[in-house]
Amino acid sequence: MSTPNPNKPKILITGANGLLGQKLVDQLINQGNFEVIATGRGPSRLSGKGFHYQMLDIEDQANVEEVIGNIQPDVLIHGAAMTHVDECELNQEACYLANVTATRFLVSAAEKVNAHFIFVSTDFIFSGEDGMNPYDENASPEPVNFYGQTKLEGEELVKNSALSWAIARTVLVYGIAPGLSRSNIILWVKSSLEQGKEIQVVDDQVRTPTLAEDLAAGCILIAEKRATGIFNISGEELLTPYDMAIQTADFFGLDKTLIRRTDSTRFTQPAKRPIKTGFIIDKARKQLGFEPKTFQAGIGILAKQIILARS
Numbered sequence: 001m002s003t004p005n006p007n008k009p010k011i012l013i014t015g016a017n018g019l020l021g022q023k024l025v026d027q028l029i030n031q032g033n034f035e036v037i038a039t040g041r042g043p044s045r046l047s048g049k050g051f052h053y054q055m056l057d058i059e060d061q062a063n064v065e066e067v068i069g070n071i072q073p074d075v076l077i078h079g080a081a082m083t084h085v086d087e088c089e090l091n092q093e094a095c096y097l098a099n100v101t102a103t104r105f106l107v108s109a110a111e112k113v114n115a116h117f118i119f120v121s122t123d124f125i126f127s128g129e130d131g132m133n134p135y136d137e138n139a140s141p142e143p144v145n146f147y148g149q150t151k152l153e154g155e156e157l158v159k160n161s162a163l164s165w166a167i168a169r170t171v172l173v174y175g176i177a178p179g180l181s182r183s184n185i186i187l188w189v190k191s192s193l194e195q196g197k198e199i200q201v202v203d204d205q206v207r208t209p210t211l212a213e214d215l216a217a218g219c220i221l222i223a224e225k226r227a228t229g230i231f232n233i234s235g236e237e238l239l240t241p242y243d244m245a246i247q248t249a250d251f252f253g254l255d256k257t258l259i260r261r262t263d264s265t266r267f268t269q270p271a272k273r274p275i276k277t278g279f280i281i282d283k284a285r286k287q288l289g290f291e292p293k294t295f296q297a298g299i300g301i302l303a304k305q306i307i308l309a310r311s
């Protein structure tokens, strides 16, 4: 690392090559309030400058202890995870290692350097049973898939630690960034329809889809205020995947007749999805000044980035 800047607190991001990670690094550099240490497994897939990149495999405890011990971050945003929900269901050992064991390593190393710890979590800790949503921060978790179970266990590790901690829960993140290891709803609807492929989309699940930039902005508000506790950081609109698919088709002028309306009894995935989630974001609004974009505005931002990426 180049000579540290003693005037700025240090923030370390895990999973910086991912969708949230890349947006966090972009915004942190532009705001300039932190010295940014981006970490990820393998080489950096980040563009631009103004940050340090450090390889960090969070499943390797010695690597975690060494990197966190050397850098001694003031703030740590832990976004790294195994996020393929179906893969998590089918390969539970790998999912547990990535989402629980690795979080334990990070919590332990962060305690030694007294870092303010921000854990990124999910609506998939909830059952999604009828009548329970939208959820506020006091709702009782009851995961219905293994991924959700591991994220809940990660939350418990953080809550039971000696750390100054915050949990940023979010829902159905969409956006675009180079070299992503997974797609998201707007991208797969758009690319399927552009290829003339028919897609089946459920109309009985409910989410509050979240623009990746908004999630990053919410995490940074928590970091800057060293806010503690649980915060719902998501979009505000309650939409079904079918609504989202139709809005995406309309926005990009694609063929809506390729969208086959279905429901969760007929369309199944290896991992069960909680039917109705979605968050109430009043607490983040009041305490952090968090203000998400509308879904329409979010699609517009994503559309501009797609055009930019092509130029």
Ligand SMILES: NC(=O)C1=CN([C@@H]2O[C@H](COP(=O)(O)OP(=O)(O)OC[C@H]3O[C@@H](n4cnc5c(N)ncnc54)[C@H](OP(=O)(O)O)[C@@H]3O)[C@@H](O)[C@H]2O)C=CC1
Residues within 6 Å of the ligand: 014, 015, 016, 017, 018, 019, 020, 021, 040, 041, 042, 056, 057, 058, 059, 078, 079, 080, 081, 082, 083, 098, 102, 120, 121, 122, 123, 151, 170, 171, 172, 173, 174, 180, 181, 182
């Ligand atoms: N996407 C969504 O809809 C939602 C996401 N979340 C949570 O938000 C967070 C960020 O998700 P998102 O950015 O969308 O996911 P991504 O899959 O885009 O990013 C996750 C990142 O974690 C990295 N990672 C995985 N295992 C390791 C490891 N062993 N060591 C280091 N890095 C690792 C991945 O590395 P690599 O790039 O090499 O694969 C990837 O860059 C996650 O904690 C997720 O649970 C919560 C709700 C919704």
Ligand SMILES: Cc1cn([C@H]2C[C@H](O)[C@@H](COP(=O)(O)OP(=O)(O)O[C@H]3O[C@@H](C)C(=O)[C@@H](O)[C@H]3O)O2)c(=O)[nH]c1=O
Residues within 6 Å of the ligand: 083, 084, 085, 086, 121, 122, 123, 124, 170, 171, 172, 173, 184, 185, 199, 200, 201, 202, 205, 241, 267, 269, 273
């Ligand atoms: C692939 C597919 C999904 N869907 C629906 C199911 C689901 O409700 C929604 C999104 O499905 P996906 O499988 O793309 O995304 P999914 O794995 O459900 O996304 C989850 O990711 C993890 C990381 C989280 O933390 C959750 O908050 C959530 O965002 O779209 C269809 O209706 N038809 C389809 O062909």
